[in-house]
Structure formats: structure tokens, C-alpha cells
Amino acid sequence: MRYWLLKSEPSTFSIDDLAASPHATTSWDGVRNYQARNMLRDQMKKGDLAFFYHSSCDEPGIVGIVEVVKEGYPDHTAFERGSRYYDPDSDPAAPRWYMVDVKLKRRLARTITLAELRRHAKELAGLPLLQKGNRLSVMPVDPSHWKLILSLEHAAR
């Protein structure tokens, strides 16, 4: 079992949106980066857990935990003319982009902010989120990092 972190802009799709989705489940569509695609397609397995991270907002940080409930399959939004994720170069016979389905496990008791994570940069060394210039929207999280981050949830700030 592996751990991950998934970024989403709350103005586009927030944890509230996920909670309001049927079965609190959504397809993680619209990823258009090859490195992230490879992880979605090849590495994320049913039962894996991921932090749900809000980016590009007032308080960037981790707000919940989701579980992978369906493994990588073609992202059909790439074939849909008019979709904001349409990619004319993705051939349905050889799909370029992939997605997984995730289900909300729970919200965190509070947002664990990026600023707070940075304060633990030493323990979280190697976490791509904290690396300069990192823009990956899907990234692996070491089990030790996962544990440390979760321990912050109920700790004094």
C-alpha cells in the first residue's frame, strides 16, 4: 500500500465538492502532466491513501484523506470537445491521459497548512511538495512522512 498527495484548487474542486459528490467519490480527471499521468496510470492501486491538498487559495494545505477506489483508466475528458481538459492529440485508441477514482475517507480535524509543513521541512526532507518550484499535482508520500503529517493534526500548532 502506498501513500500519495493530490492537489486541487478549491475554486475548481474542493473537499466540499468531493463530500457532496455521489458516494463521496470522484474521478480525478484533468491531469495533463506526464509524470503525474504515469503515477495515476501505473502506480496508484486500489486501497492506497492520499492527502487531499488545496492549492492556489488563501490557506494552501492538506484538508482530508481519500482512498483510491478505482485504478488508472483513460481520462475521457481528453476526448470531449468543449471540455476544459480537451486534448485533440489524445487518441481514444491510444489514450494519452489517465485518471483514478478516489473516495473521501475523512476530512482532517483542521487544515494542515503548507506553512506548517515547511516548519517540519527537516523531517519531511524529500517530500516533493516542499521542494522549490515543485508543481506536481500528484506525488508519492513516504510512509514516515505520512505518519508525521498525520501526527500534526491533533498536535498544538
Added chain:
DNA sequence: GCCAACGTTGGC
């Protein structure tokens, strides 16, 4: 709104 950092594109 600014801008640094990055990935992708396309000319050569």
C-alpha cells in the same frame, strides 16, 4: 497582481 520555476513546443 507579481513573478519564479517549470514543462512543452517548435525552429533551426
Added chain:
DNA sequence: GCCAACGTTGGC
């Protein structure tokens, strides 16, 4: 294959 130009991400 190189690399400049461009578009995007995302924190601040």
C-alpha cells in the same frame, strides 16, 4: 538535439 519562447502553476 539544442535552446529560446511561451504558457502554466502556485505561493506570496
